[in-house]
Amino acid sequence: MIQVNGLIKDYGARRALNNITFDANQGEIVGFLGPNGAGKTTTMRILTGYMPPTDGTAVVAGYDVVEESLEVRKRVGYLPETVPLYTDMTALEYLKFMADLRHIPNSEARAYETLEQVNLKDRANSYIGNFSKGMRQRVGLAQSLIHRPEVLILDEPTIGLDPAQVVEMRNVIKEIGKDRTVLLSTHILTEAQNICDRVLIINKGKIVAEDTPENLQSKLVGSQRVILRVRGDSDGLDVTVKKVKGTRGVETKNDDTVEFEISSGQDVRPQVAKAVIQAGYELIEMRPVGLSLEEIFLELTQDNSGSKKS
C-alpha cells in the first residue's frame, strides 16, 4: 500500500529526510516514532501529496506521489498535526464540504455517517469553534475518513487529548486499521506499543530502527535503568549493588537512592534485592525508570554498530 524508496527532502541547506525507505501493507498499522523535527511530518506531507520530495520515490495505493498526485490524494485520508478546521462551520457543514470536494454522492448522509463513526453525531449542528480539543481532533479524524480511504495517514492523532479521549481515539484507530493501511506518528512509546503492528523509529531524517513493538521493547529492556531506595543509612549501598553480577553504571543519586542499569537482557532485580537486604539495608523501593524516547534514541544512536539492524 505504501512503498517508500530512498526519500530525501531538503529545506534549503538543511536535510530533513535522509534516504528514508520503508513500506506498509494493507491492514497494517505502522507507527512513526521520533522526536520533534525528526522528519515525521515531512514524510507524511510527501506521502499525502502536499509537497514533492527532493529525491527518491514514494508509491501510495499504487500511484506515484509526484507523477499521479491527484490519484494518491483521492485514496489517502490525512489528519495533519494542527487539525485543519473551519471554526465558523458546523461539524456537519464542514464534513459535507470535504465530502463535496471528494465528489461523494449524497454527501450529507455520508457526513452524518462519519460523525457517528467518531461519536459526534449529537453535535453535528454545533459550530466547530465551540468544540473542545478532543472533539476537534475527532472532527479532523472524521474528515480524513469521509471518503473511506485505502490509506490513512495520521500525524500525532492523540496529541493534546485527555487520557479518556486518548483511549477512545486509539480504539477508533484500531478499528479503522483492521482493513486499511494506517500510518501514524507519535512520540509516545506506549501509544506505539498499544496500537501499532510495526514501529519505525526515525531520528534526524533517518530510520534508526524498525521492528514490532514487542521486539523493540525487549531489546530496550536489556538496558533498563532501575532506581533503588532504602530507608535510613545508605553508606556503601552503591558498592553492594555493584557486587551483584549483571549491574552496571551504578550511581548514587541522593542520600538514600541508587540508580543502576541492568545489562544484556537478564533481569537481575531479585538478586539485587536479596543482596541489599542481606547487607542490612531497609529496602523500600525498587522500580524501573520509565524509558523516555530520548533514552531510546541514545540507545539506538550510541551503539549504532550493533543494535541498528533488526
Added chain:
Amino acid sequence: MRNIWTIAKREYDHYFISPIAYVVAFMLLLTTGIIFWIYVSDFVQNASQLFGQTPDITPLNGTFAFLLVLSVPALTMKLLADEARMGTLELLLTAPIRDFELVAGKWLGGMLFILSILAITLIYPIILNGIQIGSFTVLNGLVSPSIDMKLFLSSYLGVILVAASFLAIGVGISALFTNQTAAFFITLIAFIVLWWLIGFPANILQGNAGRVFEYLSMQTHFSDALNRGSIKLTDLTYFFSLIALGLFTGTAAVEFRRWN
C-alpha cells in the same frame, strides 16, 4: 469545474457570516444610494433645462467601480492568506483538487459576492425605467424617455470586469502572503496604482511610452470606454489579461508553497 464550484460556494457562504463583507456591502450600497438620491434631486430641480434628456446610471457605476478599489482588498485579503495561517491550506492541498481549481474557486466566491451586491444596485435603473414585460407595465418608470439600454449594459459589463480583475489580482496577492494585513495593503497599493497612479506617467510621457502607460491604466478601459457605452476588443482583452494574470499568480504562489 465541480471543485471550483464547491470552493466558491463555501467562500460565498462564508462572506455572509463575516463582518468585513457586511461593512463592504454597506459602504457600497450607502454610497451609491446617496449618489442616486443627489442625482435624482438634481435632475428634478433642473428638469426644465434637462427636459427630454435621458438620465444615465454611469455615474453610479463609476462610483461603484471606484469603491471597489477600496473594498476588494478587504474581501480578498483573507481568501488564501488566512487558509495558510489557520493550517487549512494543508487540507485543501491534500484534497484531490488542482491548485488552479482552488485559486479559481476562491476568485469565483468573491465574484459571486460582488455580483450579489451589484444586483442590488439594479434597483436604481429599475426605479428610473420601471418594469415592462411585453406590453404590460409592472412598475411605472420615473423618467421618460427611459435610460439608454446599450449604455446601461455596457456600463454594468464594465463594473463586472473591473470587479473580476480586481478580485483576481487580490486572490493572487493573498496567495503570496500568510499575513492578511500585509495582503490587504499590497492589494490596495496595486489597485491604487492601476486605477490612478499609472495615469500620471501616461499624461506626462510622450509617444509610445505614454501610450503603454495609458493602456495599463484601468481608467482608460473603464471610465473612458465601457462606462461610456463603448465595448471594444482591446478593453475586453485588457480585463481578461488581468484576470488571467491574477489567477496565474495565485496558482504559482500556491505551487511555490508546496516546494518551500
